[in-house]
Amino acid sequence: MRAPALAVLLFGGAALAEAPWFAVQGRPETLRLGVQLGTRSLTAGLLVPDAPKARGSLTAELAWGFLDRTVELRGARVWQLTPIQGGTALAFVGGSATLVPEGRLDVGLGPQVGVALSAGVRAFTVDLSALVGAELFPGALTLRLTPRLGFGLSTALGPVQVSLAIRGGLDFALQAAPVGRGEAAVSVSWLREPARPKAN
Numbered sequence: 001m002r003a004p005a006l007a008v009l010l011f012g013g014a015a016l017a018e019a020p021w022f023a024v025q026g027r028p029e030t031l032r033l034g035v036q037l038g039t040r041s042l043t044a045g046l047l048v049p050d051a052p053k054a055r056g057s058l059t060a061e062l063a064w065g066f067l068d069r070t071v072e073l074r075g076a077r078v079w080q081l082t083p084i085q086g087g088t089a090l091a092f093v094g095g096s097a098t099l100v101p102e103g104r105l106d107v108g109l110g111p112q113v114g115v116a117l118s119a120g121v122r123a124f125t126v127d128l129s130a131l132v133g134a135e136l137f138p139g140a141l142t143l144r145l146t147p148r149l150g151f152g153l154s155t156a157l158g159p160v161q162v163s164l165a166i167r168g169g170l171d172f173a174l175q176a177a178p179v180g181r182g183e184a185a186v187s188v189s190w191l192r193e194p195a196r197p198k199a200n
Contacts, residue, residue, distance in 0.1 A: 019094060039184050092112075166183070
């Protein structure tokens with residue numbers, strides 16, 4: 001019974017109000033351009049630091065839900081919290097817009113917040129995250145809350161990083177029972193380390 005239940009969680013249902021995936025992978029001071037293939041979606045993303053060695057960055061993602069036939073645009077402001085030995089703690093605030101083109105055309109809008117911890121060295125890290133989002137669909141008069149927990153493994157060789165991640169949680173909607181959601185994904189990113197300042 002466990003295998004069918006896991007398959008339903010990872011392949012079924014809509015991935016609405018999802019927080020950016022690339023916002024919770026690694027350090028925010030590293031420029032990152034990546035693509036991700038998941039069990040329900042295909043995503044392209046970009047994370048841009050404010051300046052070399054800055055603790056803040058902006059991230060944007062465009063996701064196509066090939067099972068749910070939705071298009072989602074996500075963005076977030078990411079802050080590196082107190083750096084810790086062998087890892088980095090992050091927090092972010094963002095938002096998403098979801099287009100449902102089939103059937104009755106509708107657009108969902110909403111915010112997300114979250115925290116993440118990346119533990120390890122550059123060659124291998126373990127990423128943990130806790131996220132929550134909300135999304136309002138005016139056409140359907142539906143409000144959805146989406147808490148999520150995430151776990152990921154990343155390895156980097158030179159400028160290329162490969163990550164395996166899984167994210168799951170529940171969707172809470174008005175006048176509806178909670179629904180389990182989840183997705184497993186693999187991503188490949190190009191990393192650009194911040195330039196070192198020249199010595200005077």
